[in-house]
Structure formats: C-alpha cells, structure tokens
Amino acid sequence: MFSIQEVHPHSSLNLLFSENGLNFQKEKIYFQEQFLKTAISEKIKEMKLSNTNQRRVIIEELRKLKSHPTAEELYCKVKRRIPLISLATVYRNLDVLSEAGEVLRLEIAGKQKRFDGDTSPHYHLRCKECGAVEDIMPEGIESARENLEHFISGRICNARLEFDGYCRNCYSALKKAN
Numbered sequence: 001m002f003s004i005q006e007v008h009p010h011s012s013l014n015l016l017f018s019e020n021g022l023n024f025q026k027e028k029i030y031f032q033e034q035f036l037k038t039a040i041s042e043k044i045k046e047m048k049l050s051n052t053n054q055r056r057v058i059i060e061e062l063r064k065l066k067s068h069p070t071a072e073e074l075y076c077k078v079k080r081r082i083p084l085i086s087l088a089t090v091y092r093n094l095d096v097l098s099e100a101g102e103v104l105r106l107e108i109a110g111k112q113k114r115f116d117g118d119t120s121p122h123y124h125l126r127c128k129e130c131g132a133v134e135d136i137m138p139e140g141i142e143s144a145r146e147n148l149e150h151f152i153s154g155r156i157c158n159a160r161l162e163f164d165g166y167c168r169n170c171y172s173a174l175k176k177a178n
Contacts, residue, residue: 057081058093062103063117068124068133070112106133108162121145124160127167129174134167 061077062069069077075090094115098105104116106124114133116124123141125134141161166174 054078054082054085054089055093055097058090059097059102059117062115065117066135068106068114068116070114074115106160106162123163125163125165125167127170128164129166129170132167132169136163 058074058078061081062074065074065077067073071091071094072087074094075085075087078085078090094103094105097103098115101119104119106114106116108126111131116133116135118135121142122135122137125136126132127134165171
C-alpha cells in the first residue's frame with residue numbers, strides 16, 4: 001500500500017511505500033523537474049515566444065538562484081547544462097524574457113545588471129559592503145504601495161524599490177567588529 005501527497009506547484013512530491021518504508025528521493029526529484037519543465041514550457045507558450053531548450057534552461061537556472069546573478073554568472077550555470085551556448089544567447093534571452101515580464105532586470109547606475117527569476121511583488125536590499133542583492137518584504141510596505149496606487153489612480157504600471165544597506169553576513173561581521 002502506498003500514499004501519494006497532492007501535487008501542488010509549491011509543495012514537494014513525496015512517494016512513500018508504507019510496506020517497506022522506502023523514500024524514493026530520485027523519483028521525487030524527477031517528478032519535480034518534469035513539473036517545472038512543463039510549467040516553464042507552458043509559460044513560454046503563453047508569452048508567444050518560441051519554446052527553445054536554451055530559453056527553458058535559462059529560466060530554470062535563474063529560478064533556482066536566489067543571488068540575483070549577472071548575465072555572466074547565469075551563463076556559467078547554464079553552460080554546465082548546455083556547453084555550446086554563448087554568452088550573447090544568454091543576454092538576448094534575458095532581454096526578451098525581461099521585456100515579456102517573465103524575469104526582472106535589476107539596474108542601478110554604474111552597476112552591472114542583475115536578474116531575478118521571482119516576479120512576485122517584493123523589494124531588494126543591495127549590500128554596500130559586498131554588492132549582494134537580497135529579497136526583502138518590509139512589514140507595512142504593501143499597504144503603503146496600495147495607498148500610492150490609489151492616490152495615483154492607475155497611472156503607474158510598475159514600480160521598483162531598492163534599499164541600500166548591509167546583507168545579513170556583512171551586517172553580522174560589522175556588529176562583531178564593533
């Protein structure tokens with residue numbers, strides 16, 4: 001006898017055989033990867049873009065990373081899976097995907113562009129010490145955004161708010177030094 005947890009985009013799939021207690025980790029990973037590939041392929045079709053293997057892998061790798069990589073950093077990850085891909089292809093796809101709203105392009109004057117696979121509403125903290133970018137969602141900021149949207153009454157299509165400060169690691173190091 002076995003049980004299968006409900007498959008949901010934000011939950012993991014666990015296949016457990018209660019008879020012998022084996023946890024099929026390989027199957028779990030395989031099904032998660034297949035689910036992600038299917039979801040990404042469907043999203044690319046919705047955007048009316050060609051569903052190339054390169055584009056799908058670029059999105060998959062970007063969504064795995066929480067470090068907000070530069071195009072070059074992402075290229076190094078993608079190249080492990082597609083050895084013949086060029087840096088120009090990664091740049092071109094990131095431009096197309098950011099124009100389509102599938103990835104976020106983070107731009108600050110004088111800094112290299114970074115990319116974010118998480119397009120949900122959130123904000124960023126850029127570390128003054130090491131340059132790392134972290135996702136943050138300060139308490140109460142959502143109501144401030146909603147108030148501004150109401151005040152501006154639909155004239156704003158998109159907004160980005162980025163904070164300068166210290167990442168967790170640099171902040172801890174500064175506290176220890178003082």
